[in-house]
Amino acid sequence: MTTKSLDAYLGAWAGADAGRIAVARTIGAIAEAGREIAYLVAEGPLAGDLAAAVTNNVQGEVQKHLDKHSNDSLMAALKQAPIAALASEELDHPYVVDPSAGLLVALDPLDGSSNIDTNVSIGTIFSIMPHITGKNPATHDAFLIPGHRQLAAGYVLYGPQTSLILTVGAGTVGFTLDRRSGTFFLTAKQVAIKEKTKEWAINASNQRQWDDEIRSYIGECLAGTDGPRGEDTNMRWVGSLVADCHRILVRGGVFLYPADKRKGYTEGRLRLMYEANPIAMVVEQAGGRAITGRERILDIQPTALHQRIPLIFGSTTEIERIERHYAEPTAGEAPLFGKRGLFRE
Numbered sequence: 001m002t003t004k005s006l007d008a009y010l011g012a013w014a015g016a017d018a019g020r021i022a023v024a025r026t027i028g029a030i031a032e033a034g035r036e037i038a039y040l041v042a043e044g045p046l047a048g049d050l051a052a053a054v055t056n057n058v059q060g061e062v063q064k065h066l067d068k069h070s071n072d073s074l075m076a077a078l079k080q081a082p083i084a085a086l087a088s089e090e091l092d093h094p095y096v097v098d099p100s101a102g103l104l105v106a107l108d109p110l111d112g113s114s115n116i117d118t119n120v121s122i123g124t125i126f127s128i129m130p131h132i133t134g135k136n137p138a139t140h141d142a143f144l145i146p147g148h149r150q151l152a153a154g155y156v157l158y159g160p161q162t163s164l165i166l167t168v169g170a171g172t173v174g175f176t177l178d179r180r181s182g183t184f185f186l187t188a189k190q191v192a193i194k195e196k197t198k199e200w201a202i203n204a205s206n207q208r209q210w211d212d213e214i215r216s217y218i219g220e221c222l223a224g225t226d227g228p229r230g231e232d233t234n235m236r237w238v239g240s241l242v243a244d245c246h247r248i249l250v251r252g253g254v255f256l257y258p259a260d261k262r263k264g265y266t267e268g269r270l271r272l273m274y275e276a277n278p279i280a281m282v283v284e285q286a287g288g289r290a291i292t293g294r295e296r297i298l299d300i301q302p303t304a305l306h307q308r309i310p311l312i313f314g315s316t317t318e319i320e321r322i323e324r325h326y327a328e329p330t331a332g333e334a335p336l337f338g339k340r341g342l343f344r345e
């Protein structure tokens with residue numbers, strides 16, 4: 001096993017390039033906060049009620065103690081980083097650090113909040129973008145940059161192991177936290193998502209709210225050997241985007257959080273700037289794909305800082321299959337699950 005530390009990896013990547021050194025320092029600050037959050041998460045109830053509600057966040061969702069603590073830790077660490085401003089799921093507006101600096105950071109400080117008190121993996125998602133000259137970093141507008149312009153992205157996963165998954169645009173790599181030394185060590189030199197898979201992840205309790213395209217695809221998966229797919233499939237749903245993404249990086253699969261008919265979900269649930277974009281960059285750099293159903297996530301021109309977006313990502317052959325359902329939604333409609341089937345409403 002290699003023993004290269006995160007600092008050594010970033011130092012080798014950045015060399016003497018001032019722009020890269022700034023990105024490396026910013027990643028270092030996020031890793032520092034991530035380590036602190038990891039220790040707190042591992043204490044669980046010994047650290048108090050981390051899942052206790054504090055207030056409502058900008059999304060109108062309950063902000064839990066750990067959401068707030070994670071946001072505060074990341075802000076404290078990033079105040080020392082060479083960034084113009086940071087945006088967060090937990091803040092209405094960007095927080096300005098140094099308007100003359102060349103970087104912006106967008107954060108989901110704590111992803112998977114509903115799992116905080118269940119001892120299930122949760123994480124921090126980050127996106128590092130350029131601060132475009134002339135844009136006021138205090139404004140939402142400064143952050144409205146398509147995902148393909150991200151300079152780096154990744155997440156810290158607080159699970160049985162603490163992992164830091166990172167891309168600086170040259171593949172996706174993985175680090176594991178050594179708790180004895182507090183150092184992240186490189187443990188996956190090149191993450192590669194399997195091209196072909198039979199595993200899918202969706203919150204199936206929303207089935208009756210889905211559009212035809214999703215019903216058609218999931219119907220085909222559920223029909224297994226009895227349907228047009230001709231093979232049985234398997235389902236997983238952790239309920240933490242970071243954990244579902246991590247499984248897909250490790251063993252392939254596909255994740256779907258589509259738009260649906262519920263009030264507040266017509267544009268999906270997940271946030272473009274600090275969930276979909278960074279995950280899409282990590283996934284593409286690992287050889288997978290990320291789409292809304294019809295468009296590549298990284299090509300979307302954002303229109304709002306806290307914008308929601310349908311998110312589908314994972315193994316390429318499965319994404320192609322889903323695209324076929326978007327092109328022709330009834331093509332794979334399965335007898336057990338389709339409009340005319342057993343589970344028909």
Ligand SMILES: O=P(O)(O)OC[C@H]1O[C@](O)(COP(=O)(O)O)[C@@H](O)[C@@H]1O
Pocket residue numbers: 089108110111112113114203239240241242257269
């Ligand atoms: O409870 P649902 O509808 O299945 O949603 C689960 C999704 O919500 C999220 O928890 C949203 O993230 P936050 O916890 O940061 O709000 C994702 O991690 C997860 O994929």
Ligand SMILES: [Mg+2]
Pocket residue numbers: 108110111112241275
């Ligand atoms: Mg989240």
Ligand SMILES: [Mg+2]
Pocket residue numbers: 067089108109110111112113
């Ligand atoms: Mg969150």
